Amino acid sequence: MITVITEEVLEAAREMNRRDILRAEHKHNIENDSAEPFDVDDDEIWAKYKSIQGLKGAEGQPLKVGGSHYSYGPYPRNRRILADVALAAGWSVEKARILERRCVNRNAKHMSSPPNVMVDLSDPNQPKMKNGRPLTFQNVSWSFLRNYIELEMKEMDPTKLSIVKAAVLDLYETNSKTGKKNIPVYPPGTKRRSDDTIPVSDDDIKRAQEELDKRERYIKASRMQFLDRKSYVPPDKVKARIKAFLQSSNMSEEEFQKAIDVTESEFEMFMKEKKKQPLLESKVFHNAPPFISEQKGEQPARKRKRSIEILDDA
Structure with a gap:
């Protein structure tokens, strides 16, 4: 070649x-x-x-x-x-x-x-x-x-x-x-990974990784919405479940955010956001429902297998 x-x-x-x-x-x-x-x-x-x-x-x-x-x-x-x-x-x-x-x-x-x-x-x-x-x-x-x-x-x-x-x-x-x-161009004192191979800072790499993660989360949510509808919970219902859980439990917002591995800004952004894609990309949307179900002792819903009927040729 x-x-x-x-x-x-x-x-x-x-x-x-x-x-x-x-x-x-x-x-x-x-x-x-x-x-x-x-x-x-x-x-x-x-x-x-x-x-x-x-x-x-x-x-x-x-x-x-x-x-x-x-x-x-x-x-x-x-x-x-x-x-x-x-x-x-x-x-x-x-x-x-x-x-x-x-x-x-x-x-x-x-x-x-x-x-x-x-x-x-x-x-x-x-x-x-x-x-x-x-x-x-x-x-x-x-x-x-x-x-x-x-x-x-x-x-x-x-x-x-x-x-x-x-x-x-x-x-x-x-x-x-x-x-x-x-x-x-960085402020004075900012270090690049390398001047000849990786001309960016660690913060740029972290931001790039977060963009990739957001895209993967969106793809996962979209597939769930269309291919596994029984497991899909719309963002509005996720918000409602979070509010109800916080009211009924002794857990503070700060403790809840830490438990589902999101920052305060990520949590607030999800609760205020209206557009569909940012909601489906959010870590809150993906991490909160399983955590709430686990705290309530609920079992995750199993996928229902379609029955296959075998018809005789006779």
Whole structure:
């Protein structure tokens, strides 16, 4: 498979991350009496690494995409994104290539779905586009790539998804073909995980994890609503059960919040919220009903199995 990720690509991405942090903080990195300016552009960095080749045309000449000889395809951002994912997750080049191959195959299947057949899937290791050129990681648009990376990381390394989300996926501009990455600027004294691999703070990673958890809670509640209706309790009824429980028990609100593992602000937000999605995302919605049932000594409702009638052919 034609790959866009190598050890030199990882090193170039490290250098770009260091430069972007310097650029964001408006300062120079002085080491060994040599200053590294933060206004070096991507092309200059890519060009330093001789093994990183650009996309070739029909006659073997380097293609210019967005004015760059070193962009290696229509989306010069993608190569650095893959490198950033590998750096943030602590992966080797070999593991990054597994993610690369999975994303390319997912995109090929999406593009080849009827009625618009755009990709030749005869070679599963390297699908080809209509013009005969190989479909590579560089050809995947950002709108799809972001979803592909999250889906594949859930299988490959789910414990690193929040780090990759905070340090990579949340920092790139939407629909930007230039690969612009917006490094956060922190107040003085705030530490980043790393200046070249994870250019965000632990607080950013925690926020990313909470966003992922909220999404998973919403998906779980939605599935319950439509597939397991006997177990589903609407948010309004959950609120009513909480109020009734607090009135009938000796437990204070503070004790109740601690028991169901939510903060005061999360509890107040749930009790005041009217919109459906934030209610279904809330930890209160998911944690309170089982706790109340346990305190009352109630048994959880069992799913009723549908009886299957076997009809004789006679």
